[in-house]
Amino acid sequence: METVGSGTSKQPSADQLFEKEGEFRKETIYFIVIDRFFNGNRANDGISKQGLHDPSLTHWGHYWGGDLEGIIEKADYLKQLGITAVWLSPLFEQVDAIENGHGPMHGYWTKDFKRVNPHFVKEDESTSLKTCVTLRRMIEALHERDIKIVLDIVCNHSSPQLHGSKGVVTDDGLPLADFHQDSNDFYHHYPEITDWDDEFQLIHHEMLGLATFNERNINFRRYIKNAIKAWLDLGFDALRIDTLKHMPVWFWQEFVADIQASKPDTFLFGEYGFGSPWDRRYLHYANDTGVSVLDFALAGAIRSAFSGQEPGGFHLIEKVLAMDPVYRRSTALVTFIENHDMPRFLSICSSHGDLELATVLLLTLRGIPCLFYGTEHYLVNDTDGGNDPYNRPMMESWETDSRVSAIIRRLALLRKTNRALAYGRHGQKYISATIYAYTRHYRDNRVFVAVNKGDAACCAIDHTGLPEGPHTCLLTGESFVVAEGAIRKLPIPAKGAVVLAVQGEPLKATTVVKFQINDYVTHPGDVMAVCGDAPELGAWDVDRCPHLEFINGDVWFAEVGFDASAGRPIRFKFVVLRSGGQEPVYENLVCRTFLLPRRGSVKLDLDWDRQ
Template sequence: MTALLYSAFLRMPCNTGQLKELLVKSNTFSAPEWAKRAVWYQIFPERFRNGDPKNDPTINDIEGAYPHDTSSPWQIHPWAADWYELQPYERKNGKDIWFNLQRRRYGGDLQGILDKLDYLQKLGINAIYLTPVFESPSMHKYDAATYHHIDPNFGPAPEWDRKIIASETGHDPTTWKWTSADRLMLHLINEVHRRGMRIIFDGVFNHIGLNHWAFRDVAQRQQASRYRDWFKILSWQNAKTGESFQYQGWWSLKELPEWRQDENGIVTGPRDYIFAITKRWMDPNNDGDPGDGIDGWRLDVAACVHHQFWKRWREHVKSINPEAYLTGELIDPIAELQPYLQGDEFDAVMNYNFTFACSEYFMNERTRIPAGEFDRRLRELREAFPRDVAFVMQNLLDSHDTDRFVSRIINRDKRSMRDWMDYYKWSCGNGADYDGRKPNAAERQVQKLLALFQMTYLGAPMIYYGTEAGMWGANDPSCRKPMVWEDLDYAEAGYLPNGEQRAHPETVAFDQDLFEHYRKLIRVRNTHPALQVGNYHTLLADDARDLLAFSRSHENENMVVVVNNSGADQRVIVPALQNSVYGDLLEDNHRFASNSEQLEVDLKAKSGRILIRRG
């Protein structure tokens, strides 16, 4: 979900006794084992790959989505066009770039994801997180028209699918059928599983969109609707009193009507619907074997839904598939995360606190925190929850709700990402203070160092689509550009957000060197259990020299990671097993020998080494 207003949500209060009980660490909680070994890849389907132009949306298909303009000229936007350049059809409406960015559709679909599974497998990805895929008129699809059908424009026969959907009774699962888009999704799930990969959906269960069948019925029938108690209705339409139909939208956004909640969370009608669609997508043929269904859920704006709902829903999910993975979108301090991560709600969260700490240490210069403080913040995060949680946290550096992290490197020191609301608004890039240019070689080197740390630290690394290909950009909507592929020729980035032309247009192309860097790091992680499930121990946090070293160990595998975050080449001495030989996994197994329980390692500026004990 757009995270602009996320951290301002009011939380459901707990009494002191409940809070103390929640904060007692559980030694019995066990996270899904496969999730400890996951390397996540987040896909924004509409912007990943157009695999079937025949299913591209039409102007009618975007009705109900902001900015609510279906009368101006419109077409599928050229995939490889300059992002900030208005196309001829857009200039005709007389509106600025920010209005037009919301109207654009590029035609990404499920076939495009299927076509690129080999690419993901080559990269080393073994877990996919799809942002919303259910029927919706928007490009982001956080405004669902239904939860039990895949968006028809993601499948091969949109018009046929819409006829099927129209024949159903939304609240009655016995009337539900499988559309062509649904079946293509089941095929995608099967192909993902066949490759030994996992896949999770985005569950947007706090709210829906204007086109949702239940909300449309309420808007039309008012108090006579059978769904009148499903929503937070503020006033009904009344010709006598002049009152208009008003309802509560997520953060007062009328495009996102919220489900009604009581002390147990989402009320009976929508709750039963959510439970039914959960079973539909986790065990599609309803045979008790979840192998043909999705492997879990990412839960949007999770703090907006009462804890009691999540507890009951988790029981439902785990009864279908005990190894299902649940991760919440929670951009909050540790104390506010703890109630969700005690083993009875979520397995993990999108680890924005990891993102914040990494930004403060690796990206900033003038305002950089010392190595020791960075280590302390990560230790606090590791130790705040039951032990298994740290191993399955989604360690992201960017997402569909942040600027690309290489652009954060470019704009270092200007704002603190930890001040989430302020940073979110500023990093959208519509002000002169945010620099949306292409990264230079030095900034790419910082990105490479951060990727090394991300792939070797405790937890499950997550890559946002295109980061490995060299994509850059400001926050939403500019973090949602079409994926850069090797087989496409892209226009130069010649325009600025204000419509002016750049003095020197920038080349846009797939970055093969960066891709190979990520591929090598992921291969190292995937082939060494110590980096997936091993213990973590800090060996060195040198504030003066900006050095960091830590060990990862599992059974007989012992590894040491050394990071030089300074701008100078350095020789580093770290503790090591006496009289041992270590090989560098990034440099053709270059060997280092320990002496008197110390290991001397040379490191170039802004670089690191991944060492494994060979004997």
Template structure:
């Protein structure tokens, strides 16, 4: 009996003092451009406490109670003379002993931001971490997490890929010519189902332990930076997962958008720019939930705005992130995104970010970008977009009809509309990604079309992005999307073949890999294909010709979308050719002694460096 009483006494004693379960951000820094930071304090009835701070250079501006007594929000100002160290947060309540929590202020590390900024000089490689490589089988399942699935035969279950698996294969990526990695979200996703993809995060400051946690992420970024490879973090402003602690126990009722009954977004970006849009339609687009397990965050709520923005700044400062990809951009409140952009730019002038704009029509896409030319009225600060218009155009160029409006005309027309962007070179061009059918399948497994698309990707304007496995001819259609999220062969110990090595690839796979590698490394070493100017000619009879040029070099790209080879008379393109008389085929190395007439094989894109 005495033992039981003692245990109860100890439990009550601890409960009365251990009020704080979380403080977020986990830490902060001295010397930030914005001296203000808002701490979210979470704990049982923590609002009963008052907080005192006595630390030189740190001022508690305001303590804010909200509807839920389990939350306190502390507004701190960190003055320029503040030093790095442990700040004591003293929680006080009448009749109870003071409770002290240490909050760390760190010194900033400028070296982490040495590579910051992803631009047209980069070649981005997109990885879904759960499906790339399993470098640490010990973290395949984590006790206590909701999703305990581990089944590589199921497209909906976890497969065990992790960040160590990526680290183990950095040599492969470096050989391919990759200069930046974009990982699908790595934050903890403790949802009970389909948690592998990461787009319903349940934590804001922790990498999923099944990927290796924060330390594995730090190690990956450090190893990438040693090789000159940048890290792009995938951010989701629009929604959290339903298991996020701030959703399960919300600070206030309007933390997320709530409806009388479940209301899904209508997925119609047109309401942003439609001069006749019904307010009801716009409300559903912006405030409806993306899915049942993805509650829509209320981006008009100042606490939500601070919580989201500060978490993103934290990842940059803590880990050395070089760029952001912003998920489901069109579903966000554009006023908030403008505020977010200003906050990021103020701390990191070299930081770049691009938004997913899965929309239809060039004006609709340009509408969301920074200082656009079509008068949307809000400078969202969005520097670039995932260029879906170019994606649909290259597909039509390779698969479309021929005649007066042949497929390549849409490609030409798309780039002719680049006047709508402040800088179209900041747009990310791609052939496929984790939501789309794989490129090889889209072109009917036609290897010539595949190579033609790769050549376009690595020579056109913008930032090229390759989806993992495209270089080894992975295929499938996105119906459902899990089919295009298969494991990279060789990423698991007992895989039958290791496609990370030339010996493990078939002859055709090696041809594809080497084709990508050759063009990507040529691009990497020749700024003319990065920030060089572009000159294009109106397509004729299925032939599309464009040039990339600067003061040092000139590259001529010829896309023949027809099923037969052509002898191309080049007099029409003299403006691009200029005084050059010879050329070298960038892929084959073959020399061309006479530029007056060029043999262009059927269904191919030829890349020539003019001499």
């Protein structure tokens, strides 16, 4: 049984707690289904006693042999591809069982949250988190190459009924829970969800017969939180959370608080299946849990724009982006065009050129892009329309010279260096069903993108937002001249794209605070600023205080550097500076206070105070 404080976490010092925030917006994530990536160790293929491994690679629900050694061997490949973070399918030990041809190669039937899946490590090594050597080697191999690692976690459920047993969970090998002998109340005991609009059912009932944890049980909560903290202590940088919507918002708030108390720079994002910005419950999760979410709406819009499944072409994307002000943090949404639960892009739209354009959009629109393994080689299997499990083929190639690989490499590098893609606002410049042109804009950083999924075309862009003179396309090397802010003739070939970029100077200071203010709707000509007692905040002089950048609707954001005031308390409030000699509008409060860390970077994500 888990007891209070039995986790292995070291508590960070007060200084460390505030000097580094979980900033992930510059990253490009690559999602790997471990079993389908690379078989780096053939000796561990036969470890299952249940015949779960299929050496013929024809039974799609069986293990095919991919493992952590495979990730280590391909770490250089990942580096070369240019991605900066990997999301690994769950690593936890699974129930070793198979039913109707389906086993837990996906990793979503956990047996022990403190042990590594033995199918992924050496056949004779300890799978305990405390001692597993291969896991440590993999973390080291990725970190040596500056690749961050996302741990995929499931807190909602363990495993379904398999050979008479259900939800048997151990705590680093010791008995902990059993759905059928649930004397310690670890599980809810309700039937399958039948009404997806019923809040009680969503939280308490089962999904696909999976044994569903009872989050009201403090011992369950301590077990799961301590287990996840132990993984983070090994070096994982972020968490991807499965089935976010099936646990209450208060559970996630407590979870995030405890995780970030232990490791403050942990970025968390979750799966709220098919969440839509028009759905209030989804927005409650997206905005109030402290967990960012996967952007299913944008994925659906990009996919449909190319497949024609829905009419409207690129207007479908416009419609989703127009909803961005409903999010507190739209630039931290995790975006994608395909994943392990839906047919691959090429199954719904077979043109390689379209996949390339969709990848350009993914890597340059707002949000943190997440690629699915194999996208870089046009990997696809169209059996049964490419639905699960046929969307999870084995990786076939390790070349890095395909057109789509080149796009990924160039744009992932741009994301790392140009803050317009990480933080900036989206400005639409031209749209039709087949052509989409837009800019991303943050301070002196600019990125201009035009994508054409139709026949060769030429359009005029009146306000590019780019400086005067020639600009070279990052994808084709072609040159375009901006005169009086415009590109009068922008020819784009059929299924072609143009990406132009201007890089500003990154902000350097002892302490950087990222101020974000939500919930004040400004008018054209208004500028949001942050005004305070520190010299860096203008010492209350509104003519000298730093301005924020408009992001969308009611959100403004900026990094502000502090040197003289680093380590000291600041008092401040937000103020809207208005044009035409109008009085500024101050927040209605005495002041906000914040103790600046001595060094590092922190985020303050605040709402306008009207009192």
